Amino acid sequence: MDVKCWGLSMTRPTVTLLLLVLLAACGCGSQSILLESEGEYLFTAFDSLALPGERVELRVRLQMGDLLKSKSGCVVRFLLDGQLYKAAETNNDGVAVVTFMPEKPGDYRFTAELSPNGFPDDPPPPRELLVACRRSDEPTMIVDLDKTLVASGFHLVLIGEPEPMPDSPRVMRRLAEKHSVIYLTHRPDYFGPKSKAWVSKYNYPTGPVLLSDVGGFFSGSAVFKTKAIQQLCSRFKNIQIGIGDKVSDANSYHENGIRAFLILGVPQAATAEQLRMLAKSLETLPDQVQVVTSWSQIENVLFKNGSSPRSEMQRELKKKADEKTPQNK
Numbered sequence: 001m002d003v004k005c006w007g008l009s010m011t012r013p014t015v016t017l018l019l020l021v022l023l024a025a026c027g028c029g030s031q032s033i034l035l036e037s038e039g040e041y042l043f044t045a046f047d048s049l050a051l052p053g054e055r056v057e058l059r060v061r062l063q064m065g066d067l068l069k070s071k072s073g074c075v076v077r078f079l080l081d082g083q084l085y086k087a088a089e090t091n092n093d094g095v096a097v098v099t100f101m102p103e104k105p106g107d108y109r110f111t112a113e114l115s116p117n118g119f120p121d122d123p124p125p126p127r128e129l130l131v132a133c134r135r136s137d138e139p140t141m142i143v144d145l146d147k148t149l150v151a152s153g154f155h156l157v158l159i160g161e162p163e164p165m166p167d168s169p170r171v172m173r174r175l176a177e178k179h180s181v182i183y184l185t186h187r188p189d190y191f192g193p194k195s196k197a198w199v200s201k202y203n204y205p206t207g208p209v210l211l212s213d214v215g216g217f218f219s220g221s222a223v224f225k226t227k228a229i230q231q232l233c234s235r236f237k238n239i240q241i242g243i244g245d246k247v248s249d250a251n252s253y254h255e256n257g258i259r260a261f262l263i264l265g266v267p268q269a270a271t272a273e274q275l276r277m278l279a280k281s282l283e284t285l286p287d288q289v290q291v292v293t294s295w296s297q298i299e300n301v302l303f304k305n306g307s308s309p310r311s312e313m314q315r316e317l318k319k320k321a322d323e324k325t326p327q328n329k
Contacts, residue, residue, distance in 0.1 A: 040064050041071075044192045045112045045127035047208035049182065051136055051235065055101040058086075058129055060112045062094045068190070070094030075115035078129075080108065102133035107206055127193065132208045134236060138180050141241035142232065142253070143172070145185040145195060148245050148263055149204065164202045165263075167295035172204050175302070179241065181207030182232065186224050188217040222248035229256055243298065247281060250289045260289045261298055264313065275321035285310045 042063045050056040058078050062071045076096040078085045086098040102108055108131040114123035134140065143149060149172070150162045172181070181204075187195060189211040196209050216224040225248060233239055233256045242253030243261040253260035262285070266278060282291060290301050291313035300306035 041124040042068055042190065042193070043112075043114065043124040043127055044189060045110075045129035046189065046192065047130040047132070047196070047210065049208055049210075049232075049236075050100075050102050050131055050133045052102060052104050052133055055099050056131060057097050058100050058110055058112070058131070059095060059097045060090075060127065060129065062090050062096075062114070062124075074118055074123075077113050077115065079111040079113065079126075082111075085110065100131060102131060105133050105135050105138070107132055128196070130206070130208050132180070132182075132206075134180050136236055137238045138236070139178055140182060140236055140239045141175060141179040141243070142182045142184050142229065142239060142258070143242075144244040144246075144249060145183060145187065145199075146245070147265055148243055149183075150198070162198070165295055167299065169202050169204055171295045171299045174299070175241070176205030176207075181205045182239075183207055183209040184225070184228055184232075185209070185211055186217065186221040187211050189213055221246060222252075225249050226252045229253065229258075233258070241302075247285060250285055250291075254286055254289055261301075262289055262291045262310075263295075263298075264291055264293055266293055266317070270320075272321040272324040275317045275324070279314045279317035279321070282310050282314055287311050 042061075044061045044063075046059045046061075048056045048058075060076055062074055062076075063069060064071045070090075070093050072090050072092050072094060074090045074096075075087055076090065077087045078098055085100070088096040088098050090096045096112075100108070100110075110129040110131065111126045112129055113126040116123050146152070149165055149168050151165045152162045175181070183195075183199060183204075185195065192209065192211055195211065199207075199209060210228065212224045212228075216228075225244070225246070229242070229252045239256070239258050241261070242249065242258040243263065244250060244253070245263045245265065247262065250260040250262040262282075264278065264282075267274065270278070285291070287309045289310050290298075290308045291310045292298055292301070292308050297306070297308055301308055
């Protein structure tokens with residue numbers, strides 16, 4: 001779907017790219033607001049998933065300035081339970097990496113902190129890094145952020161303070177009683193700190209927040225998500241639920257044997273033509289995919305034996321379109 005910007009019709013990815021360019025041009029003040037960076041610095045810690053006995057990377061990145069240039073030569077200390085685990089120095093890409101091998105399932109919360117040496121003032125504050133260690137057969141669910149948990153799309157996340165979808169925190173907490181949670185978003189990883197802070201602010205269940213790198217972002221959501229879901233399914237064999245807002249997400253979940261939910265955004269003021277286009281956009285989905293418009297519907301399907309197959313949503317959309325279409329007399 002296109003959006004209007006300065007009188008021009010542009011796709012959402014184009015608007016997002018434009019906003020990111022403006023972000024760089026506007027300088028550190030806007031970066032602090034949009035990325036939740038600390039002044040001129042952006043200090044990002046990357047969550048990860050691990051199997052018991054699997055060695056994984058603890059990775060952080062330090063960038064600075066209007067164009068987010070990499071800052072090398074800074075010492076990063078990785079703390080576990082308040083105790084120093086390992087330390088590393090940021091390389092030419094601003095990245096510091098150490099390895100960790102969890103012996104058993106659990107949430108390992110590391111704190112990454114920067115040594116003050118080399119900073120004219122105080123360094124950016126510490127960041128939390130989650131290593132979620134899970135059994136390969138642990139019941140798991142994957143959920144998107146934008147237009148899934150977040151009530152708005154990513155282009156609005158850039159310039160606003162987004163609210164959660166109604167009922168989503170409560171239903172997610174209920175699901176987390178029997179499922180491990182993975183947050184998988186196409187947002188570029190520059191928004192890691194902001195994304196993780198938002199999930200925590202609204203008391204969603206603990207889980208790794210996995211984002212795309214720049215290459216993954218510009219490859220498009222469908223390509224990025226399909227590849228990421230396939231990789232997750234190759235390691236974790238009991239992913240039972242997948243929830244997102246795009247047809248491509250739902251198809252990928254279904255093709256990998258995951259029970260798929262598509263949250264469909266239906267504008268209140270949608271015209272008959274728009275409703276028919278939405279109905280047509282669902283044609284590539286198998287009827288087993290549950291197409292809903294709210295988290296209360298997801299709760300009804302998962303906990304009350306409800307059902308919302310794709311065909312039912314198509315019928316509803318077409319019916320609403322017919323009701324909006326003037327009848328010839």
